[in-house]
Structure formats: structure tokens, C-alpha cells
Amino acid sequence: MKKNLFFVLLLCSVLQGTSQTPAEFKSPTDRYRPKPLWFWNNTTVTRKGIDTQLKALKEQAGYGGVSILPFGAKFGPKYLSPEYFDLYEYTAGKAEALGMQLSLYDEYGFPSGSGGAIGGDDIPRFLNRYPSLAMKRLDKIEEEVDxxxxxxxxASAAGKLMSVVAMDTATKERIDLTDKITEGVIVWKVPEGRWKIMQFVCVNDGDPNMDYLSKDAARAYVTMTHEQYYKRFPQYFGTTITETFFDEPTLYRAKGRVWTPSFNDEYRARYGSSPALYYPALWYDIGPETEAARNALFTLRSDLYAEAYPLTISRWSAAHGALATGHQDNEEVENPVGTSGDLMKCFRYLDIPGIDKIG
Structure with missing residues (x-):
């Protein structure tokens, strides 16, 4: 491991439910010291390199632990291979001997959710293994008729049809045309006026990341990543591996229209009604209900986002003796609804809410 290929991004952890003595505050013990992201950066990592750098991180830099972040197309050994896990287990043993802790980073590159497709070796491991659980996008197909x-x-067969709505372009009257579909064809006698007929379809986006609104996708991702570490060296969890960390999931992907096929079912289960007539409000002014419609749709999307990966990770971490931490992209946006949902909802499930501060 070449020294000039070593970078760190500080991840400072706040221990919950603990207190420090004045002496510990003046000279913190290891448990209170920062854990940097230790980039295994675009090179072949070796045991010799681990020995040298981990010792220096402890004795020269004064860190209390690290979070290993594989990065770059030339990183080796191959991510999630037996050789990779052997090296990771070796590192956990060395960290234990030095009295250091590890935060389990969940990705190869970033953002969390693809398994190496971005910032890694360009292999979309999650998409390849779970194509039906990869990211989805909401599309609109429309035309105007007299x-x-x-x-x-x-009706569109490009994906899952979420809603079909006709809207009078002058009065904003909306009509749900779902019951006008027979054998895949929309048949409707158009009333007087000029009407915009809109189909809203949830389609595969092609983005290699998981569906960030899906609990099933989150569980699948944990199976592909976190569970593989625990299966191979459970003895380090709760003692040396004391945290999990995710990095930069967000909703600005998929052209800013991240959606999920189960959205309507979730809406009905929570609110007891159909969201079908609200879909046009995502693109247009639909009259007096515009704000309420957008609020209802974006509120549910934010809830689904928070309850998928952050909550799944939090529960998994708690069950395996670790605290859950991480951060999402675009935390600095003044109104994050369109790109990050609701920051407080996203962070409410984390033991240690994180924020990216670079520079």
C-alpha cells in the first residue's frame, strides 16, 4: 500500500449515553477520538501496508479507529472476494491488538447502494444481483385532446402504471381514468373543453444503485454487504467493529424523480385513499389542491426514504452490537425535499447523525 495513496476524511463520532471526566476531556481516551475514513485508494492493499499505516494512525495521528473505504478501479484484492474478506479480518485483528475500533463502511466508492459501480471498479454488483430492486424513476407521458x-x-407498458389522469386545461378539473382501462387500452369519451391526458409510470432508471425507497432493496443490500462481514468474523462485532457507516444516498438521482412501484399501496395503507389524482401536481398547478397534493406525495416519499436504508441499517447494527451512523448528500440545501427528502426524518433512526464537512 503506497503512502502517497492514503487519504482520510474525518468522521467524528459522538458517543451517546456516556460522559467524560475532566482528565478525559483534556486528553481523550481512544473511545472518544475521531475515526477517519481510511481510503484503500486505487492500489493493491497488503498486510505489510496495513501494519505500517494502522500503527501510524494510532501512534502518530492519535486516532481511535478507522472506517475502511475501498476506492478506485485499481483497488485490490477484488471487492467482496474471499481475499478481500481475509484482508479485512486481518485488519480487524490488528485493530483489536492496538485497542482501535472499526466503523464498517458499506460500499466500494460512493454513494452507498451499488456495490462498486461508482468510484469503484464500475461493476454494478447490486444491479446485477437484484435488478428488480434497483433504482426506479417516475415518468410522465401526456397529450392534449379536444x-x-x-x-x-x-396504456404505457414501460413500467408500473401509477396513475392516469385527465385534466381540463382551463378549469383544472381532474378525472381519474384508471377505471377506463380495458385490456391495456384507455377508452374515454372526452367531455367538452381542452383536456390534458397524463400517464404516470414508474420505470427502471438504469442507475446502478438500490431503490432508496424500498425496504426490500435495503434488506437485499445488507445481505450483499453487511451480512457477509458478520458471517465471516462475527467475533469482532460489538467489540472491535462498533459502528456502521453509509455515505451519500440521495434523491436527486434518476433525474430527480426517484420513485418506487409500491408507492400507491403505501399511500393507501397509511392514508386510506388513492393518490392517483395528486400525481399531476408534481408537474403542474392543479388549482387550490396543489400545495396539499405535493405535500402529501413528498411527505410519503420522505418517509419511505427514511424507513428504507437508514432504518434497516439502524436495526441491523443494533442487532450486531454496533451503532449506526452515516450521512446523505445535499445536506446543505436550504429546502432538501426534492433532493434529500427530510433531513430530520432521515437522521431520526441513526444513533449518530452525520454531516459531510470537506474543506
Whole structure:
């Protein structure tokens, strides 16, 4: 491991439910010291390099632990391979001997959720293994028609049809056309006026990351990553491996229209009604209900986002003797609804809410 390829990004952890003595505050013990992101950066990592750098991190830099972050196309050994886990277990043993702790980073590169496709070796491990659970996008297909005719067009088969709505362009009256679909075809006698007919479809985006709104996707990702570490060296969890850390999931991907096929079902289960007539508000002014419609849809999206990966990670971590921490991208945006959901909701499930501060 070449020294000039070693970088750190500080991750400072605040221990919950503990207190320090004045002496510990003046000269902190290891448990209170920062744990940097230890980039295994674009090079072949060796036991000799680990011995040298981990000892220096402890004795020269004064860190209390590290969070290993594999990075770069030339990183070796291959991510999630037996050789990779052997090296990670070796590092855990060395950390234990030095009295240091590890924070389990969940990705190869970042953001968390793809398994190496971004900032790694370009292999979309999650997408390859769980294609149905990868990121989805909400698309709109529309056309305008005049009244007095019969609208006869096929419903989109590009993905899961979430809603079909006709809206009078002048009065903003909206009509749910879901019950006008027969054998995949929309048939509707158009009333007088000029009408915008809109289909809203949840489609595969092609982004290699997991569906950030799906608990099933979150559980699958944990199976692919976290569980593999625990299966191989459970003896270090709760003692040496004391935290988990995720990095930069966000909702600005998929053209800013991250969605999930189960959205309507979740909406009905929580609110007892259908969101079908609210979908146009994501693109247009629909009249007096515009703000309420957007609030309802974005509130649920924020809840689903928070309850998928952050909550899944938190529960897994607690069950394996670790605290859950991490951060998401775009924390600095004044109104994060469109890109990060609701920061407080996202962080409410973490033991140690994080924030990225670089520079």
C-alpha cells in the first residue's frame, strides 16, 4: 500500500449515553477520538501496508479507529472476494491488538447502494444481483385532446402504471381514468373543453444503485454487504467493529424523480385513499389542491426514504452490537425535499447523525 495513496476524511463520532471526566476531556481516551475514513485508494492493499499505516494512525495521528473505504478501479484484492474478506479480518485483528475500533463502511466508492459501480471498479454488483430492486424513476407521458371525441390509446407498458389522469386545461378539473382501462387500452369519451391526458409510470432508471425507497432493496443490500462481514468474523462485532457507516444516498438521482412501484399501496395503507389524482401536481398547478397534493406525495416519499436504508441499517447494527451512523448528500440545501427528502426524518433512526464537512 503506497503512502502517497492514503487519504482520510474525518468522521467524528459522538458517543451517546456516556460522559467524560475532566482528565478525559483534556486528553481523550481512544473511545472518544475521531475515526477517519481510511481510503484503500486505487492500489493493491497488503498486510505489510496495513501494519505500517494502522500503527501510524494510532501512534502518530492519535486516532481511535478507522472506517475502511475501498476506492478506485485499481483497488485490490477484488471487492467482496474471499481475499478481500481475509484482508479485512486481518485488519480487524490488528485493530483489536492496538485497542482501535472499526466503523464498517458499506460500499466500494460512493454513494452507498451499488456495490462498486461508482468510484469503484464500475461493476454494478447490486444491479446485477437484484435488478428488480434497483433504482426506479417516475415518468410522465401526456397529450392534449379536444372534447367531443373518444380517446382510444394504449396504456404505457414501460413500467408500473401509477396513475392516469385527465385534466381540463382551463378549469383544472381532474378525472381519474384508471377505471377506463380495458385490456391495456384507455377508452374515454372526452367531455367538452381542452383536456390534458397524463400517464404516470414508474420505470427502471438504469442507475446502478438500490431503490432508496424500498425496504426490500435495503434488506437485499445488507445481505450483499453487511451480512457477509458478520458471517465471516462475527467475533469482532460489538467489540472491535462498533459502528456502521453509509455515505451519500440521495434523491436527486434518476433525474430527480426517484420513485418506487409500491408507492400507491403505501399511500393507501397509511392514508386510506388513492393518490392517483395528486400525481399531476408534481408537474403542474392543479388549482387550490396543489400545495396539499405535493405535500402529501413528498411527505410519503420522505418517509419511505427514511424507513428504507437508514432504518434497516439502524436495526441491523443494533442487532450486531454496533451503532449506526452515516450521512446523505445535499445536506446543505436550504429546502432538501426534492433532493434529500427530510433531513430530520432521515437522521431520526441513526444513533449518530452525520454531516459531510470537506474543506
Amino acid at each position: 372534447g367531443g371525441t373518444v380517446y382510444h390509446k394504449p
